[in-house]
Amino acid sequence: MNVEISDLTRKFGRTLAVAGVDLQTGPGVFGLLGPNGAGKTSLLRMMATVIPPSSGRLCLLGRDPGSYGPRREIRRRLGYLPQTLGYYPGFTVAEFVEYFALLKETPPARVPAAVAAAVERVELGGQAKAKLRTLSGGMLRRVGIAQAIVSEPELLLLDEPTAGLDPEQRVQFRGLLREIGQRATVVVSTHLVEDIGAACTEVALMDRGKIVFHGTPDELTARGAGYGVGDAPLERGYSAVLAAARS
Amino acid sequence: MTAAQAPATSRPSPAVRRPGLATGRLLRLELRHNAMPWMVPVAVALFWFITYRKSMALPPLWNVRAVTLQSGAVVDFATPVVGAAAWMGSRDGRRHITDLVAVAARPRWARQLATWAATTCWAMVAYLGCAAILYGVTARQAAWGGPLWWPAAVAAASLPAFSALGFAAGWFFPSRFTTPVVAIAAFFVLALTTQPIRGSQSYWQVSPLVAYPWDIGPEPGVATFYRYVPDLSIAQLMLVAGLTMAALGALGLPAGSGDRWLRRSAAAITAAGLLAAGTAVALAGTGRLDAHGMIAIPALHDAAIDHPIRYHPVCSHGPIPVCLNPAYTVYLPAVAAALEPVLSQVARLPGAPVRISQAAATYRQGPGNMVGIEVAGPLLSGRPPVFHLLLPDQLLGPTLTVSQLAAQVRSSAGPDIVAGVIGGGTGGRVSQAQQAVTAALSAAGGDLPGHASRGTSPGRTGAGTPCGQCVANKVSGRLAPGTPVFDAAVRFAALPAAARHAWLAAHLPALRAGRIALAQLP
Numbered sequence: 001m002n003v004e005i006s007d008l009t010r011k012f013g014r015t016l017a018v019a020g021v022d023l024q025t026g027p028g029v030f031g032l033l034g035p036n037g038a039g040k041t042s043l044l045r046m047m048a049t050v051i052p053p054s055s056g057r058l059c060l061l062g063r064d065p066g067s068y069g070p071r072r073e074i075r076r077r078l079g080y081l082p083q084t085l086g087y088y089p090g091f092t093v094a095e096f097v098e099y100f101a102l103l104k105e106t107p108p109a110r111v112p113a114a115v116a117a118a119v120e121r122v123e124l125g126g127q128a129k130a131k132l133r134t135l136s137g138g139m140l141r142r143v144g145i146a147q148a149i150v151s152e153p154e155l156l157l158l159d160e161p162t163a164g165l166d167p168e169q170r171v172q173f174r175g176l177l178r179e180i181g182q183r184a185t186v187v188v189s190t191h192l193v194e195d196i197g198a199a200c201t202e203v204a205l206m207d208r209g210k211i212v213f214h215g216t217p218d219e220l221t222a223r224g225a226g227y228g229v230g231d232a233p234l235e236r237g238y239s240a241v242l243a244a245a246r247s
Numbered sequence: 248m249t250a251a252q253a254p255a256t257s258r259p260s261p262a263v264r265r266p267g268l269a270t271g272r273l274l275r276l277e278l279r280h281n282a283m284p285w286m287v288p289v290a291v292a293l294f295w296f297i298t299y300r301k302s303m304a305l306p307p308l309w310n311v312r313a314v315t316l317q318s319g320a321v322v323d324f325a326t327p328v329v330g331a332a333a334w335m336g337s338r339d340g341r342r343h344i345t346d347l348v349a350v351a352a353r354p355r356w357a358r359q360l361a362t363w364a365a366t367t368c369w370a371m372v373a374y375l376g377c378a379a380i381l382y383g384v385t386a387r388q389a390a391w392g393g394p395l396w397w398p399a400a401v402a403a404a405s406l407p408a409f410s411a412l413g414f415a416a417g418w419f420f421p422s423r424f425t426t427p428v429v430a431i432a433a434f435f436v437l438a439l440t441t442q443p444i445r446g447s448q449s450y451w452q453v454s455p456l457v458a459y460p461w462d463i464g465p466e467p468g469v470a471t472f473y474r475y476v477p478d479l480s481i482a483q484l485m486l487v488a489g490l491t492m493a494a495l496g497a498l499g500l501p502a503g504s505g506d507r508w509l510r511r512s513a514a515a516i517t518a519a520g521l522l523a524a525g526t527a528v529a530l531a532g533t534g535r536l537d538a539h540g541m542i543a544i545p546a547l548h549d550a551a552i553d554h555p556i557r558y559h560p561v562c563s564h565g566p567i568p569v570c571l572n573p574a575y576t577v578y579l580p581a582v583a584a585a586l587e588p589v590l591s592q593v594a595r596l597p598g599a600p601v602r603i604s605q606a607a608a609t610y611r612q613g614p615g616n617m618v619g620i621e622v623a624g625p626l627l628s629g630r631p632p633v634f635h636l637l638l639p640d641q642l643l644g645p646t647l648t649v650s651q652l653a654a655q656v657r658s659s660a661g662p663d664i665v666a667g668v669i670g671g672g673t674g675g676r677v678s679q680a681q682q683a684v685t686a687a688l689s690a691a692g693g694d695l696p697g698h699a700s701r702g703t704s705p706g707r708t709g710a711g712t713p714c715g716q717c718v719a720n721k722v723s724g725r726l727a728p729g730t731p732v733f734d735a736a737v738r739f740a741a742l743p744a745a746a747r748h749a750w751l752a753a754h755l756p757a758l759r760a761g762r763i764a765l766a767q768l769p
Binding site: 045048049050068069072073075076078080082084085086087088089090091095098099100102103104105107108109111147 | 268269272273276279280338339342343344345346347348349350351352353354358505506507
């Protein structure tokens with residue numbers, strides 16, 4: 001298992017953002033669904049080692065991120081795209097991706113090829129020398145994805161990766177996720193259930209800091225049989241599970 | 248959380264990581280996307296308007312140019328460097344990129360140091376360029392001596408300190424307002440550091456702005472006859488190095504900067520930096536003004552450098568040659584011309600100096616900001632006698648033009664030369680006859696600034712005939728009109744030069760001994 005989580009909690013003051021989550025997952029694309037404020041981003045930030053958990057056990061890539069040495073090794077093998085992507089406007093696409101490749105301690109000799117490959121994989125090869133300040137929101141999102149995958153991570157954490165992407169790019173992005181998911185663990189937090197259906201092999205649904213469903217997309221779809229809320233089968237499953245959890 | 252035993256996936260460990268190469272690439276990116284290059288034109292423009300033009304207006308003496316470089320460059324570069332560094336330090340916070348960079352494997356401290364180093368590199372390149380131009384021009388203008396490196400080194404070492412302090416401020420307070428606030432604060436803090444300086448034993452003289460005893464300003468005579476005393480520079484280097492270490496070390500203290508070893512190192516560096524800075528301040532407080540016009544710190548002082556610098560003086564040609572330190576070659580014609588009328592009055596008289604030789608000033612710290620500057624020993628001494636001349640621009644006051652300097656030489660040294668020849672009489676008292684002769688010769692030699700007319704000797708008409716009214720005017724500047732001494736001085740000064748000289752040649756020993764009465768003067 002690349003991700004092993006048990007009874008994980010995270011508090012912000014008196015607010016319990018993540019309330020005793022248990023989760024195990026290996027290579028593949030793992031979808032994290034849930035309404036706003038469900039705790040998806042907090043869980044992802046703990047998995048990305050941005051914030052430490054308040055309690056519980058977190059094991060990533062077989063290592064405990066609580067100590068500096070293992071945490072550093074995890075970070076070398078980790079890709080992360082935060083929900084809000086900050087960037088340096090004066091950097092070009094290639095420079096921004098190179099910067100993060102160097103921060104992730106990618107061997108310097110590999111950096112140029114890794115940067116070129118990452119930029120090509122998000123279809124930004126033509127804009128590699130464009131300054132970030134000149135790019136659209138969707139392009140910036142792809143730059144964020146490129147920096148996340150530049151070090152060929154074993155654990156890729158993406159928070160709302162398809163926000164701002166047009167339909168064609170989203171289709172291409174799902175293909176990229178499936179490709180990466182063949183050898184690495186990809187955790188995707190999203191509101192868009194069609195992304196889950198098309199790309200994920202596993203899905204978890206969070207509500208109020210807890211995982212209220214964990215299974216395959218087909219199993220989630222099955223939960224929605226006969227439930228009327230939602231346009232697509234997966235949306236009906238999503239709504240049915242949430243309704244059951246809140247009842 | 249608990250530790251797990253084995254990795255779930257088995258990717259081979261990454262290929263050989265070459266930290267130096269990676270750091271080089273990171274530095275290249277930071278150099279390319281740094282705020283400092285935008286501030287370089289500002290710093291260079293400030294240097295041009297404040298430091299370079301001021302330096303070029305000063306005499307082409309290495310010591311003067313060097314200390315002006317230190318004080319000026321520190322002021323010119325402080326604000327732009329602190330501002331640019333604060334902007335770079337606050338970059339991640341302003342750009343809301345902290346989450347993204349927080350998950351980097353490279354320790355945060357190492358990343359910060361790369362950004363700081365890039366900022367400092369740009370500042371240093373700009374400063375070194377400015378200093379090279381200033382020193383290059385001085386090398387072409389200066390007649391003698393070589394560059395002083397200590398003042399230039401202090402200014403150079405100040406830049407990493409400013410950069411580190413600004414960067415730390417930006418990092419700990421990541422706001423767009425941090426930059427202007429710390430840039431302005433840096434200027435005022437620097438300016439204020441010199442305000443409390445009182446005398447040569449002030450702790451505040453450790454400020455990198457201070458390149459010389461603050462009470463006397465950039466003295467041309469300092470470090471010309473004696474080697475530059477680097478004690479204060481060493482203390483200042485300790486201070487700025489300590490501040491650099493403390494600021495950079497502080498960046499590595501917060502959690503998340505690196506592992507325990509790295510944070511302990513940062514704490515040790517911070518402590519060492521603070522210790523060095525504190526020691527430097529304490530050392531500066533023990534400084535004292537030495538006899539050669541520089542600040543000596545006993546704990547740092549190397550007595551071996553207190554010997555005078557050997558030089559071959561440059562001399563004018565005349566009955567009494569005027570000899571100056573070769574650094575003052577440019578002044579020689581003016582000084583010799585200024586003294587020529589006086590020297591012609593006393594040349595070949597018994598006891599007259601065989602040479603006018605420039606002397607080093609001796610400095611003495613008085614109470615508060617008072618500094619005494621004088622020639623050590625008698626002005627006229629030796630066998631044969633030599634007159635020791637202190638040039639006016641070795642004294643307190645603004646920088647002089649060549650003509651101003653010549654006028655001051657004439658008015659200050661002229662009477663001293665005459666008085667040295669005529670003597671002070673028995674018991675150190677000046678007889679009335681000596682007073683009258685001294686005043687007459689000084690007036691005839693044109694010692695009073697503002698009375699000399701171009702192309703004519705003071706007290707004479709254009710045809711060389713003594714002018715009675717002119718002579719009276721000259722003498723009235725030294726003696727009260729209407730007194731017997733005044734009348735005798737006017738009478739003596741109105742004599743033809745040859746007659747005066749002949750009478751002095753015959754009666755000078757008696758006059759010096761005080762045996763000539765006022766009435767005996769011709």
